[in-house]
Amino acid sequence: MAPDETASLVVRAQRGDADAFTALARRFLRAAYAVALAVVGRPADAEDVAQDAFVVAIERMETCREPARFGGWLLQIVRNRALNFLDARRLRDVPSNEAREDRAAPATEEVGLRERLIAALTALSPIRREVVLLHDLEGWTHQEIGLALGISELMSRQHLFNARGVLRGRLAEENPAEVNHG
């Protein structure tokens, strides 16, 4: 989506247009989930954080001063809420098994692959997790990632290159067939 289209949706959302909320959610919820997953590391928790952050963002929509840069503004809210969530989870001392990860009821082998992907992601720095998830899961361009994360396109490419290398190595250690090439 072009920045102009995003800006138009944000302005409509600031006036309370419910259709604009939905359109923004369709466009940005998965990116919000990617960033939340990069921080909290568990898909179910990331879904909760992404949804909560999106609702907060819509509540505070009037404070988005640069509508064309809504993505970066939203992802900052997601990141902050994810970090708060992580602190709270550490305090609760929840066991690290993924008891809540069966919401979508994936097949058993998929659960295994999910677990391996999640484990491999922990080997990356937070910024590299965000870049690789926004690029390979959400499909954002380096320009979009750079704008949203406040880094250069070149830096985004470097993070992606390094992240993929680490992930591929980790996944290949367990099962070379699971390192997919798009």
Add this chain to the structure above:
Amino acid sequence: MDDSRIDFSPLDPSRDPERWRRMIDSITARALAARGPGSIPQQLLAWSRPALAMAAALTLVIWGAAWASGPEPAPQARTEPAVTLAAWAADDELPPATEILQILGGQNGSR
């Protein structure tokens, strides 16, 4: 670089389209509920733009009507004897006595 994309589809929540749609609908519903009807300043702000536009349109109509009716003579020149007297004082010639009486009489009559 795109040919070495990592397949994150097992982590993609939108793989289940129906569940994904429900998530989006839930966000919209929660957001609408959270925003409510809006505060009084927000509602005033929302109404201020149409009110300003209406005021501007009315002003234009009034100005247009005034312009269409043509210019009127300056009221000061019509009614102020001091202006006439000053003009006479600046001239070398004396005005006719009838005009002097008219001006003075008008001034006396109006006050």
